[in-house]
Amino acid sequence: MGITILAPAVENAGYTGREIDAQDSEGDVDMDRLPIKRPRLDQASGFGTGIVVPGETVTNDPQWMRGHGTFTTPLSTSIIATVAGTVSKTNKLLSVHPLRARYMPEIGDLVVGRIVEVQARRWKVDIAAPLLAQLPLSAINLPGGILRRRTSADELQMRNFFVEGDLVVAEVQSVHQDGSATLHTRSLSYGKLRNGVFMAVTGTGGSGAAATTSNRSKTSGAGSNIAAPPSAAAVGGVVRSRRQKWTVNAANGGGDIEIILGVNGYIWISKKADTSTAASSTTEPVSITRMEELATSSIYSSQNDEIPRQTRREIARLAGCIRVLVESSVRIEQDTVMSAYNASLEVDLEMDGRDYDDAAAATGAGQEGQDYLGGEKAQRILEMIA
Structure with a gap:
């Protein structure tokens, strides 16, 4: 019995018509012209409204400073999440509060x-x-x-x-x-x-x-x-x-x-x-x-x-x-x-x-x-x- 390999289904959400029509004559999808990353949580989409996962870029805007639960690379201004949690901002400081974490002691607790x-x-x-x-x-x-x-x-x-x-x-x-x-x-x-x-x-x-x-x-x-x-x-x-x-x-x-x-x-x-x-x-x-x-x-x-x-x-x-x-x-x-x-x-x-x-x-x-x-x-x- 033969095995049929189906083409991957492409969702319409988040793609433009030019990206969906980016196919050759044989019907194969041009992977170089499709987005390979999840949409970033930039200033327009609002902070603290969604949940980020480790490795996801929170923002590319250089005006923000990174806080707990984030890190940056020397070659980029992107702030990347290190834990799974919600994004919160305090003035120009961005931090990610984890959904679950071990208790960190503080004096007086x-x-x-x-x-x-x-x-x-x-x-x-x-x-x-x-x-x-x-x-x-x-x-x-x-x-x-x-x-x-x-x-x-x-x-x-x-x-x-x-x-x-x-x-x-x-x-x-x-x-x-x-x-x-x-x-x-x-x-x-x-x-x-x-x-x-x-x-x-x-x-x-x-x-x-x-x-x-x-x-x-x-x-x-x-x-x-x-x-x-x-x-x-x-x-x-x-x-x-x-x-x-x-x-x-x-x-x-x-x-x-x-x-x-x-x-x-x-x-x-x-x-x-x-x-x-x-x-x-x-x-x-x-x-x-x-x-x-x-x-x-x-x-x-x-x-x-x-x-x-x-x-x-x-x-x-x-x-x-x-x-x-x-x-x-x-x-x-x-x-x-x-x-x-x-x-x-x-x-x-x-x-x-x-x-x-x-x-x-x-x-x-x-x-x-x-x-x-x-x-x-x-x-x-x-x-x-x-």
């Missing part, structure tokens, strides 16, 4: 990381950056709020503070020349994470598909091996220079829930720790220093507290809202998360057709099987927050 290794006088932490970050022993608070130099005895007890697999929220203290970062947890707002759910979102600064897994725990309470299906790739990620830690007064009797948005794309949703309980258990007056001592004494505990069912349901609802935003390529920040959360509550009332009284909300009656935020619910939530 609030990050959520996972301990991967215990070394001499430091811990190695995964913060979704190209290199592992380090958390020195001298950059953490000792139990009881003691301020002193770290000794060899403290080095031998490092595993009493953090071990492999622990989740920690910290701040970037410094960035080295090779791109690695040094963290610190010298604040009551930082330390080991428990009583919640961990998420990793995709996008610029994110890593991996969006999924939820629990923190390492010794009890079978909330946050014990909770998993969710991965989401589609997104171009969103967590917005930098916005509020990244706040408390939500959850509906349906969920109580106070704390949300931590790490700039590196790692998110932590947990029950808000009640620091006043330990202080109220003592009969003697509690000073500010004493409150710090009581708070730091339990900051390295790996034991999850007992979390009510209503609180766990609202934690799952917030995680589902973030997953809906990620699947729709919406940037994650406080405003978008809270808008999606409020919209999910309204969608539940619309689809159920009735409001729950306090007794039903306390017992969870009539809400089984309605916590999944996907399909029609996800579309409705996106319409309400658009």
